[in-house]
Amino acid sequence: MGFAIAAGVLLLTALVSFRTIRQLTIHTRSVENTYQVLQEAEELTSQVREAERRVRGYLLTNDVDYLQDYPSSEQQVEKSFVHLRQLMVDNPVQTQRLDSMRLLVRQQFRNMQTLITPQTALTPPVTRTILDTGRQTMRAIRGLFNRLKASELQLLTLRNRQQNIYETIAPITIIVSAVLAILIALWLFFKISRELTANEQLQQQLTHGNQETSRRIEIVEHLAEQVLGGDYKVKIKDKEKDSLGNLANLLNRMTQKLDESFGALENRNKELDQFAYVASHDLKAPLRGVTTIVKWIEEELSGELSPQMRQYLDMMKGRLARLEDLINGLLAYARIGRTEQKIEPVDVAELVREVTDLVVPPEFTVAVSGTLPTFLADRLSLQQVFTNLFSNAVKYHHQGAGTITVRCQETKKEYEFSVADDGPGIAAEYHEKIFLMFQTLRDRNTAESTGIGLSIVKKIIDEQKGTMRVSSEVGHGTAFIFTWPKLPSQ
Template sequence: MRLKLNTKIILGFGLALSVLLLTSLGAYKSIQQLSFYTRQVEHTNQVLQHTSDLRTKIRDAQNAVRNYLLLGDATYLLPFSDGFQASKENFDSLQLLVRDNPEQQARLDSLRRMTANERVFLARWARMAPSPFTARDLVRADQYNLNQLRRVLTRMRSTEEVLLRERMQNQDFYENTTPVAIVVAAVLAIVIVLWLFVKISNELKANQRLQVELSRVNDDTARRIDIIEELADRVVQGDYTVKIRNEDQQDSLGNLATSLNRMTQTLEENFTALQNRNKELDQFAYVAAHDLKAPLRGVTTVVKWIEDELANELSAQMSQYLGMMKGRLNRLEDLINGLLAYARAGRANQEPTEVNVDQLVSNVADMVVPNNFRVLRPDPLPTFLTDRLGLEQVFTNLMGNAVKYHHQPTGTITIGCHDVGRCYEFRVQDDGPGIAPEYHEKIFLIFQTLRDRHTAESTGIGLSIVKKIIDEQKGTIHVESAPNQGTTFVFTWPK
């Protein structure tokens, strides 16, 4: 049975990868062993170096005391104390280096005790009166101690030298085998790739005869796909009346064209119904707001009459209740206005106009920012075609909130802008009290506010309107803030 081209390619590459994997594993293992024995050799050399340094420092310490006794100069004692102090570092290093060798650990412990005894011994001689005879007696008396130290150091070095020879032999072996393994892997890879190249080339030549037929089919398919893409583009632009004509072939594209025609007809019907529902919603919002406001104003007027005409007869508690009632009525009116604004946010189809954002921000600042606040614009603000009303409403709400919720009578608002490709990224930053991270998502939900609900100004709708407008523009908005570190609202607006 003749195998297909893709099957041959898969089998060939599978074989190549298997061989490469095996040879690469061998090379990797060889490299790992080489690296291991190289570290072991370095480890042994470090042990030898530290033992050599230790022996030198002990000998220098004895020489320092002997020279002091011979010459009577106390400056010769400095290498004595410095040498033993420095030997502690050698002991600490050796302790780490031979921790995996119990025999060497035992020798190191013995060596540490002998060195401590030698230090006490030499310190006692360093306090004697200097003279050549004292120096001679020191050399004679210390001969046994030095011989003991030398024997322990010699055993340690002998053990490490044996290890060094073994490890260097292994290192030499893997130094020689590692390049061979790498070369073998490379040669095998080249041979297998060349063989695959020849096999695939032969198969591709056989397949070239199919290209003419495929080109004809592709041209016809491309023509029909172009028709379908044109219909899809027009649907995206809002034209739901478009239809595909003369597409009666009974194949997948023909069935797709028929389905698209049915889809555009359904979309047209649904869009017309949606427009009617939106009109009804606008009318309902207006009527609801108007009908709710009329009795609301009546109740507010009655409360005012009571306060004006019965001021002398009202107790302090009754006056407090009336004040609370007025606060609730004001809040209810704000909620009605906010709901009406939220229902209509982003619904008006504004024609794009050229907007100078710098001038727009200045106009908004004049309307909502008091004189005791500063508005800074460190970045150049762009001029581009967009929905002026929506952008103005976003800046109005964000800058108004920066003033309204500021914890100080004065403050600074900074407006920044960066070009991020298809959008502009605007930043509205203040130096107010900040917002805790757990509320960063909550503040964009309708009726969600971080202020007391009895505060008439805080309806929890303003940021919901901002987010709705930005969502209609296919932009994004998020907040960057922490308590006592100010707040920055970052939103993107398409160019």
């Protein structure tokens, strides 16, 4: 509070001092401006009188030496008017007088120009009339000048008075500010000294409390380390009724729940392993038996089968193959993240060639744009990703042949791979749907697909802490873009 009050007072005095000095500067400039106006007006009037004197001397003596500097007089007078108008831009009354005076001066110069022009034949009466008009114009100019000068002198008096006021206020304000600053500093020094004495006593109490708290926190850290190591039966013995005691109680309950949950999870994993064994053996055996029976029918009754019956048998074989692929896909999907990764250097270019030989038919072309990296990764997982993407590109191509293009772009922490084809493309509304389980965009009768391939790819990428997206438009092919970390995920 003391520092806030001090800062507020100092800020207030600083603002007052700043405004005082600023006003003093403004009024000083105003006084200087008034002096400049008076000086410029005097010079302007003198220039007009001097031009008139030269014209009269020429008319009396017919000596052209009087007109030697006359041509530049009008230009100088115009410059003076421009300068005066800039100086008096904030005074509309004076500006109006100046404009009237400017019109009269221009009229006077036109009259004088008529008198000194050699080609003009002027009679004595006309000359006298022009001279009388010039004298009247000069009287009007002097009258306007006197009013302008009187107004500026009055303004000068007012501005001098205001300047004197702020010249008096400015040092007083600075002195008051300095005194206030000293008094506030002394008061704060007194308050802080008392606070420091009290803080020393409090510090001793806090030191003892911190040592005890550190000891209890070390016990909690030790428990966390044991939990990270897989020991979920550890407990903390802390009977204090404070926040750390409550935290210890919650951690004990958490470790108990973790122990129960991981025990249940281990049982579920055993059940999944048993399911995988049954699915891979007991479920596939009947499928292989039915497939064998279909082959026997085709071989032994080939002469008795009608075309319609052959079509039915072909459909049955396709469905059996899709069912076996579906079981294999489910098993592969279930095993993702549950098997130990084998981290090894992977030459992605070589891996792409191997996958091409396995799943890409000869009529398709696999092109590599740029260079593909070699880095540490789980080779089997990366091979599954490329295998499924290549298979999809071939399976859903609308023509008998096509091109698959593989690209890679390196970023700071990962590689961004792209597998693009020149197939029929995918509409934007299906870009998210295709990664769901059992989702296909073609009729089951058109292509025997399980709808699991992209789900497997998405889950593998998620396990690797990467991202996956699709870029496609109908009729312009499809590109699957996924990222793979440079460092293997744990």
